[in-house]
Amino acid sequence: MLLLCLMQVKHMFADFFLQTPKMLSGRGEYLHSGRAQHAGVHTLGSILVFVLMGAPVLFILITCVLEWIVHFNIDYCKARYSDSKKLTPQQAAFWRAAGTDQALHQLTYIAMAAAWLKYAT
Template sequence: MTASLGAVLLMLCLLQIKHMFADFYLQTPKMLSGRGEYFHWGRAQHAGVHVIGSVIVFLLFGAPWSFILIIAGLEWIVHFNIDFAKASYSDKKQLSPTQAAYWRAAGLDQFMHNLTYIAMVWAWVKFTT
């Protein structure tokens, strides 16, 4: 592992910033509605927004295109399914923001996304530096 600690931390911070914007500022009504069904075009688009942000981050760090394409595809699949699991669970339990279980589901969703970014940065260090 030859990446500096500073580069790792900067990449993690940039992925967190990307996540904040993609999850909380850039979602459209189409992305937010009907999320309990698995084959949901809005969720696919939402995961795509995340992938575009991650591609930008990895390009800033000079990652090779082969790595970027693989990591982007994996991120899309993982993000899509994490979001589906939360939406499906929340729909089945009929959760609303006034319930603690809603916030536990939202917290677990965000935790899983954060673990994804840790894995992505690990892969960058392991395979590209």
């Protein structure tokens, strides 16, 4: 539970407090450096969480590289979908896309916690 709580706090800061204008603009293009940086902020936060939890270095490296790849692609898919539909916050579909994006990130943390239980404890 502590691991998941720490991941929630990390996610809140990385997704809602630490995004820069560069991270938020142009997200519909695949090779977007701002999205790469945003996924990197998440990865650095996860590294910190796993270090605090005493996970082995190799586990941290593999898990956090995978998280970066998954996070980058989840955000890309949401951006492409939102751009293709020209969604705005005034539309319900915008919030469904945002909710799906957030749910996929949360499921990623559950998978990371399951991997931690299986391989790192």
